[in-house]
Amino acid sequence: MATDISRTDLVDLSIGEIQLDHPNWIKELILTSMKEAPLGYVDSQGMKSLRSAYASYLFKAGNSINEEQILITSGAKEALWMAFLISLQPKDTILLPKPGWSPYYMWAQALGAVIRTYDPRDKNVADVIINEISSYQPSVLVVNFPNNPTGAEISQMELNRIVDSAQDYQVKVISDEVYRVFASTKESAATILGRINSSQSQNLIHVDSMTKMLGLGGLRIGFFVSDESTIEKIRNFRASYASCVSSLAQCASASILEDERLINHIQALVRVTKQNLKSTVDQLLKHQYPVESSGAVYVWAKYQDSEAKAAPSKHIIINGRHVKAALGSIFGAPEYFRLCPVRPQYLLNSILF
CATH class of the missing domain: 3.90.1150.10 (Aspartate Aminotransferase, domain 1)
Incomplete structure (x- = not known):
């Protein structure tokens, strides 16, 4: 009923x-770090201390990314929106998960894109996506594993196959990985981070945030990771409408990411x-x-x-x-x-x- x-x-x-x-240690770190935070404008790409802390966090998990490949955003939502903005032109085709997060569809429609979909729950989802890529050659592919709303996962091997196919057809891949820490196994915590430094890294964008990883949505800290030329492009664009992400939130996030209890x-x-x-x-x-x-x-x-x-x-x-x-x-x-x-x-x- x-x-x-x-x-x-x-x-x-x-x-x-x-x-x-x-836990109290997170609350205390936030208070202490905010007292020491600069109160003026900071780097529009994000404070070096936070970019370095996130790079170190990724390195401990086996992913080698340098701080110049990271841009700090106001949550993952802004990072994803900017990824759509720089990747789509009117009438471009975008391949989206369905069921999937509704803003993907809102943004694609607002930018005049042609939407095709795949079901992230499909047991052969990698084959389905690869077939869509070869048949329709979309400009952009969005992957979100574990998936919101279904929780569907994908293995690293399957994601690698998808990225290989996307690179063959020069399809830009936006990988929304905000739920990756909640994957059921290490193998299903699939990521494109290991491919960011490849020869075709300009077509790869990784997005993460402090919101889902730690339940710290109030800090509004997101991470946009790509090749350095894409980061520079995004940095210049973002500076036109938002000078910087809150320095207080960035200092707090850096302190948390650097803490050995994390x-x-x-x-x-x-x-x-x-x-x-x-x-x-x-x-x-x-x-x-x-x-x-x-x-x-x-x-x-x-x-x-x-x-x-x-x-x-x-x-x-x-x-x-x-x-x-x-x-x-x-x-x-x-x-x-x-x-x-x-x-x-x-x-x-x-x-x-």
Whole structure:
């Protein structure tokens, strides 16, 4: 049963955000670093300290990127928007995931692009994408694994095959990797970072952020990684409308990325996320909601038959509590809904038990 009635006991799991409390060491680092931050304009490419800290973070994971290949943005959303702006011309073809994040479609339409789609859930998704590339030769391919909203993943080998095909046809690849730390295995934490320094790196863009990785959306820090010539182009364009990203947020982010406790914290965050996903899946199945997949920070499920025949609601009911979900229609799949259960345990307990 679904309802649109507004209730004071509504549990909101519709927003794709990690809403867990942060450890004291992160809060203290933010306060300390902000006190020492410069209060004037800083480098429009991003402060060197933060670019260096992110490069070091990537290096520890086996990816060699230098600070000149990194540009700091106001969250991943700005990084992705700029990637679209520099990559698309009117009537260019762009290949997008469906189900997929709705801003991809808004931006492509605003820029006059022709949209083709692929299903990130397809078991042979690499073959599907490669066939689309060879058949239609799009100007731009967007990959987002783990996928929002479905949590679908891809192996590094499959992603490499896709990039090889894209480079054969000179297709620009924009890889939205904001959920990569939540991949179920190391092999499925696929990235294009290892290809950024290749001979055709001008056609590769990697995007990441502090928002999904650490639940620090309020800092509004994103990372745009590409070859140095693309970074310079983006830097000059960005400076025309935004002098720099907040120096306070950049200093705070650099301090967090450099801290030796970071990796253990991310691992703990991933464990809690996976536990919450499993508990939510179990309850949805108990209440006869067909769960198709879970991954990244999301559960992707279908409405019950009676709900699907009517207009799908933003609210579902679990254990008598009204739970707000993100409508699947936002992602191009109206028969589905998405939940993000990365919330405090007391809140989840109110609907899970």
